[in-house]
Amino acid sequence: MTDDKNTPDPFDPAQFRAPNTLDGGGDGIRREFIHIRVGKPKSTVFFRAHADPAYRQAVYIIEDDQSMPKDNYLVVGDMVKALIEETKPKLLVLCVDRMGTPFLWVAPPQAEDRFHRTNLWNFTALKALKLAETKWVRMKASIPEQAYNTYTSPSVEEPDWPELSMNELLKLGFGEERIIRNMNHPLVRRLLGHD
C-alpha cells in the first residue's frame, strides 16, 4: 500500500461496510390515515381500547338502519335536542387492532337502559371495553346468550396508537357527510319525511 496515495484496501471490511443502510426508519415515511372505521369491534380481531379520557367522548348518534352495514351519524349542537327521538347517547372510544389499524368504537354509555334495567349486551360490551384497556381482547356476539363472549390474549405487547387527536379522529371517522349540523341534512330530511 503506498502511503502517499492512501489507496483503499479491498480486504478491509471497515472500509467497505456501511452501517444502517437498511434501517427502515428515519425516512419520514409513515402510514397516513385518511379514513377510520366507526362501529363495533369486528368479531375476528383482537383490539385494545385507549384508557385516556382524552380518547373517549360522549356523543349522540343516529344509526341509519337502511344502509348495510349500519351507518353512524354524529349529531352536534342544537340538533341533539331537535332530534332527541331519533338519537341515541353513545360513547366513542379509540381502539386499535393488532395490525395497528385504529377505529372508533360506538360503545354503550352505560349497562342500563332508560328503564334502569341491565341490558346484557351493553353490560358485557362494557366489561370487554374495560378489559381492553389493559389486554388484547376479542369480542364475539353470542345469540343464545344474548351477550358478548370475550376472549383475552396473553400478549403483553403495547399497541401502536395513531398520532392523532380525538378531534382529528372524529373528522376521519365521520367526515362532513356524516355529521348532522342542521335540519337540511339528507338523513334528517328522510327521517322526517321531507324527501
Next chain:
Amino acid sequence: MNWQDVYEDVIALDFEFVAEDGERQRPICLVTKSLKTGNQTRLWVAEGAQCPLPIGPEYLYVGYFASAEWNCFLTLGWDLPISIIDLYPEYRRMTNGAVGYATRSGYGLLAAAGAFGVATMDANYKTDMRDLIMEGGPWTADQQNGILEYCATDVVITANLFRQMWPKIATDRLALSQALFRGRYTAAVARMEFAGTPIDTVLLTKLKSNWPELRLHLIKAVDQDYGVYEGSTFKQSKFEHWVSTQAIPWPRTDLGKLRLDEATFRQMSKSHTQVAALHELRITLAQMRTLKLHVGTDGRNRTLLSPFASKTGRNQPSTTKFIFGNSAWLRSLIKPQKGFGLAYVDFSSQEIAIAAALSGDPKMWQAYNSGDPYMAFAIQAGLAPEGATKSSHKAIRNRCKQIMLGVGYGMGAEALALAAGIHRVEANGLLNNHRMTYRIFWKWAEANQMRALMGEPLATPLGWKLQLRNDPDPNDRSLLNWPMQSTGADIMRLAACMLTEADIEVCCPVHDAFLIRFSLVDEADTIAQTIRLMVDASAIVMGDGYACRVDADIVRYPDRYMDERGEKMFSTITRLLDTLEATERPVLAD
C-alpha cells in the same frame, strides 16, 4: 475524487480466449492500456507467457465482466491483481431497478458504453471476431494481428467507459471501497469457475448412452403408481382421473384444464408429496432429452456463474449447464475423486437471520437463535405450547416453516396456501400471526418497501443497490424481500472471497451454500476453517454482534453427493441401468 490521487496507474485490460463447454478458458491474447501513459501492451499468450503486469494494490485493474480475465490469469498461472473494478457490476448496479434502456439493451460492454456516450465498435465486427476466436485456431499471422486489433478496440472502449463511469463509482471513499469489494468478488468467481465441480463421468457416460432404452423403463417404473402414461406419452385424461382419485385440488387453466406447467407441478409436489415422483420424472424426461450439463475433460462441471445477474445481486448460472440447476437426482453425479471429499456447507436459515438482525426484531432473533426458528415461531405465536418440539408438533411446525420461508421469499397468502397445502384462510391466519409476532420486522420491512416504491434507493451493507425508475408495475412483494435476499448475496460474496483467498477449493456457490473439495488428510481443518470463515463473513455483513449458523454435510470418496429429494429417483435409475447393462443383448449383424 481523481483516480490519479488514489492510484499509481489504472490499467484497462481484456483477454481473448477460447471457451469450450465445461473446459477452463484457453487464453489467446491480452491487451492492456495504461490510463496514466496511454501506452498499450499487446501480448499473444496462446502458448503461455510470464505476467508482464505489476499487481500491487496501487495499480487499479479495470475490465468488463472481469471474471473472464481472471480465469485467463489462473490458466496462465499468474497471480491475480489486488485492486479491481469490474465495470459490468458497476453498470448493473447503477441501472438496477430501472426500466428502459438497460432492460432493452442488456448489460454488455457495448450497451454500457452506449449508455455513457462512449464510441463503440460495430456489433457485427464483434460477432465476426468472436466467431474467428471460437474456431480455436491455429490462426495465420494476419488473423493473429486482427484478433489483437479487435482485443485492443475492446480495451479502448473499456478505458473510455471507465473515465466516464469513475465519477459515478467513486462518489466518496466508501463507494469506491464497495466497488473494489465487488471487483474482489470477480476474482473469487474466477477461482470457483476455475475449480468446477467433480462429476462421476463414468456414470454420466452410461446414462447418456443408455438413455433411449432407460427412458422407457423409467417411465414404466414410476408410472406404476400413477397410470398416466401410454407408452412414453403423458395422457391428460388419465392424469385427470388420478388427480380425482387422490382428491387433490389441482389448479386449472381458464378453460378448465389441469395446469401442467413445471411451476404448478413444483408447487403441488411440495404440498402433496405423492406428486413428487411424477414431477421428478417429468423434469428428468425433459432435461435428459437435451442434457446440456457442461463437463470438461478433467471431469469437472464448469459453467459461467453469472455474478450480479439478478436484481438482488445474486449469481444466476444456467439452469441446464450447471449441475445444481438440474433435477435433484442428477446432483448424485457429483462425486469426489479418490483421496478427496466434498462438503456442502450452508448458512442455516440465512434469510431469517438477516431479517432478524437488520430489523433488530428481538423476537425473531430469539426464534433464529433457538436453532429451530419454525418451532419457535409456533410457540411465540401461541400456536404450540411452550416446550413443543419438532417431533411433538410436526404438523404445525411444517406450516410455520412454510410461512417463515414464504415470507423470506416474498410470498402472499395465496402462494403460501399452495406451498403449504393449506386453505387460504389458514394461510392468511398464519401470515397475520407472523405479522403480529414479528411486528418490529414487519414495520422495518414495510418501511423499506415504501422507500423503494417512493423511488428512493435501497442499499445493502456492502453496497448493492436497487432504485426503481420508470417501472410501471413494480413487484411490491419482491421489494419486501429484497433486503434479505440482497444482504444474503453480500454475505455469499464476502464468504466466497474469504474462502478462495484462504486457498480453500470452492467448487461452486449454491444459493446460500458452498460446495468445497478437500483432501481427506486435511478434512477436519478444512471444514473447520470453512465454517469459521463463513460465520465471520456473516458477522461482518450483519454487524452488531449478529452471525449466522453454518452447517456442513460431508461426502467422502467413494460415496457420492446426494440430495434427499432426488435419492429415490437416483436409486430407481441406477437400478434400471444395472439391469439394462446386465441384460444380454443380441449382437446385430452388420
